[in-house]
Amino acid sequence: MITQMPTPAHAGNSALQERRLDRTILRTYRTTVDLDDVIPNPDQPRLGPKEDMELQRQIEANEGIFEPLLVEPHPELQGKYRIIDGDRRWTNSQALVKQGREQYRRIPVEVTERTLSDDERLRVWIYIHRQRKEWDAKEKEMVAYRLVDLVGRASAANILEPVS
16 A cells, blocks of 8 residues: 655755656655654565674765665654665664764655555665665575565565566
8 A cells, every 4th residue: 555645844845856766756855864763664675784884984984874865754653754775874874873973863865755665665675776786696585585575475576577
């Protein structure tokens, strides 16, 4: 089920832009939010350690996160956002704040105008990671297994099917 969410009032100052990701066209706007207003997705396909000292060093060298997190309005928590892509960036910014580096508390985000369906969210996440070409064979396999657990074999195969 796709939940239609009204565009937040503070989005009015930022023009919505269309972003094509595979078969899904997202309308998004960019803003900055507090780390505490962003909630990780419990059904994140990528498993494994998320804290990364090298990523923390990169965040510090860039004086913040370089690439905004892709988030959606949280379906149950008013005023909060759920991560679609960027869980590792969020986790490592949070680690820096816990170390007393409060300047990393506000993070850039790209917010979808509505909450996505589970299928849309997974498709978008897979598409983004394919484009980055950062997956090794083991991670691809783990994501495939996770997708089967989350949505079943047929849906997982459909999501992972290469688009020509």
